[in-house]
Amino acid sequence: MPSLFLAHGSPMLAIGDGPYAAFLADLGRRLRPKAIVIFSAHWESPVTTISSTDGTYDTIHDFVGFPPELYRIRYPARGSTAVADKVAERLREAGIPVRTDADRGLDHGSWTMLLRMYPEADIPVVQASVHPFLPGEEQIRIGEALAGLGEADILVIGSGVTVHNFAEIRWSGGDPEPWALEFDDWLIERSAAKDRAALARYPELAPIARRAVPRPEHFVPYLIAFGAGTGEAQVLHRHYDYGTLSYLCLSF
Numbered sequence: 341m342p343s344l345f346l347a348h349g350s351p352m353l354a355i356g357d358g359p360y361a362a363f364l365a366d367l368g369r370r371l372r373p374k375a376i377v378i379f380s381a382h383w384e385s386p387v388t389t390i391s392s393t394d395g396t397y398d399t400i401h402d403f404v405g406f407p408p409e410l411y412r413i414r415y416p417a418r419g420s421t422a423v424a425d426k427v428a429e430r431l432r433e434a435g436i437p438v439r440t441d442a443d444r445g446l447d448h449g450s451w452t453m454l455l456r457m458y459p460e461a462d463i464p465v466v467q468a469s470v471h472p473f474l475p476g477e478e479q480i481r482i483g484e485a486l487a488g489l490g491e492a493d494i495l496v497i498g499s500g501v502t503v504h505n506f507a508e509i510r511w512s513g514g515d516p517e518p519w520a521l522e523f524d525d526w527l528i529e530r531s532a533a534k535d536r537a538a539l540a541r542y543p544e545l546a547p548i549a550r551r552a553v554p555r556p557e558h559f560v561p562y563l564i565a566f567g568a569g570t571g572e573a574q575v576l577h578r579h580y581d582y583g584t585l586s587y588l589c590l591s592f
Contacts, residue, residue: 341373341490342591343483343568344576345498345561346453348381349587351403354413354452360587361456363577368457373495375423375464377486379565380449381500381558385469388431388482389439392424397465398445415451420464423494427466427486434485436478449499470564472557476540479560483567496568498561502527503552503586510583520584523552531566531573531590539566566592 346364353361382402383389391397399414424440431438446454450467470479486496503520510517526546530538540563543549553559566573569592577589 341371341493341495342571343487343490343496343498343565345500345565345588345590345592347501347587347589348449348453348499349501349581349585351406351410351448351452354455355407355410359579360577363589364453364456367576371495373463374493375420375466376454376495376497377423377427377466377468377489378450378454378497378499379468379470379561380447381470381561382447382449383444383467383469384472384557385439386471387437387439388471389441389469390424390427391419391442391444391465391467392421392428392440393419393442394421395419399451400445400447402447413455415446415455415461417446417451417454417461417463417465420466423464424466426489426494427468430485431482434481436482436485453499470557470560472555472560474560476542476563479563480536480540480567483564483569486568487570489568490570496565498563498565500558500561501586502559502562502588503580503584504558505551505554505584507554508551508584513581514583516580517583519548519551520580520586522547523549524578524586524588527562527588528573528575528590531592534573539563565590568592
């Protein structure tokens with residue numbers, strides 16, 4: 341299994357059709373892991389926290405103003421304490437503080453995508469939190485602690501968005517903004533070169549980084565997925581909604 345960075349986009353992904361939903365469905369058919377570890381931009385904590393349960397997760401509808409049918413959806417995936425223990429052990433061995441949480445459900449940074457990839461909810465899931473304000477070097481180290489889990493058919497996913505600036509969204513649609521393309525182009529280039537140092541310092545080195553990433557919670561899952569990878573960086577999917585909202589997805 342590679343590690344993946346996947347854009348979770350709007351919660352409407354769970355009920356809307358389109359090229360991105362079709363991409364996720366195809367990706368799920370091609371990758372059938374024994375378990376999934378997913379870092380969600382919608383779970384923030386000062387210490388990396390991982391869900392640890394063998395029970396069925398609650399489905400968290402952590403959004404407002406969407407159609408009633410979206411709030412009726414449940415994604416009844418089960419957890420895995422065995423996989424959670426494996427993740428926690430690797431993080432501790434790397435000197436990374438870690439906690440476990442037996443109660444938290446799956447937020448929309450996880451379940452909307454997983455619903456499209458694995459609609460039967462038949463693959464155990466371990467969700468993990470992010471700390472948005474750790475240095476980039478530390479974010480990559482979190483991923484590196486989990487590198488090699490793919491050899492045990494455990495799929496590590498970073499769930500976020502590379503270009504995520506609601507103040508810059510163009511609701512009328514149209515072609516993507518050149519600055520959004522420029523930022524993602526830089527990411528793809530530096531990732532393909534395995535330029536760990538540059539990616540860790542993206543706020544200083546990437547073009548228009550502060551505009552593309554005004555707050556880092558949606559971006560740091562990218563660094564974690566990059567760190568967890570053991571292969572070549574490959575673009576799996578790329579398009580933009582509303583001029584600036586990126587749906588860039590990569591495998592590592």
